[in-house]
Amino acid sequence: MTTYNWALIERLLHEVQNNDGVAFAPRAYAEEHAAAQAAAGQPIGNLDELKKLAADYEALLFKNGFIESRPEEEGGNGENFVLTARGASLLSLIDSSIPGNDHPLQVLNQQSDALDPVIFDALAAKVQIA
DSSP: OOOOOHHHHHHHHHHHHTOOSOOOOHHHHHHHHHHHHHHTTOOOOOHHHHHHHHHHHHHHHHHTTSEEEOOGGGTOOSSOEEEOHHHHHHHHHHOTTSTTTHHHHHHHHTSSOTTSHHHHHHHHTOGGGO
């Protein structure tokens, strides 16, 4: 069973969502995420590992169709992204600002690999997980 750092993935997806055509910087976002966790009194673990994990998540989210390259006509330069419909769906499930997001996280964590496109699409189609 594959486990994910959902808080870090949420941070990365928010950065894609709020991107204004600037280069995507997963390692910098991981560092900012760690600083926010530390400020909230949460343990951050090894920062270098978190940065590597963020870069790995970028590749995984791209490969599995949660994010895609921003089109040139929208300011795309090959180094920035937009959310796909699948990515927007994932973000809506894991968004910590939405009350009651614990159940979707539990359902995602019960999957063999929640970010596998086939598994995720089947889950996202079920209204009751949200």
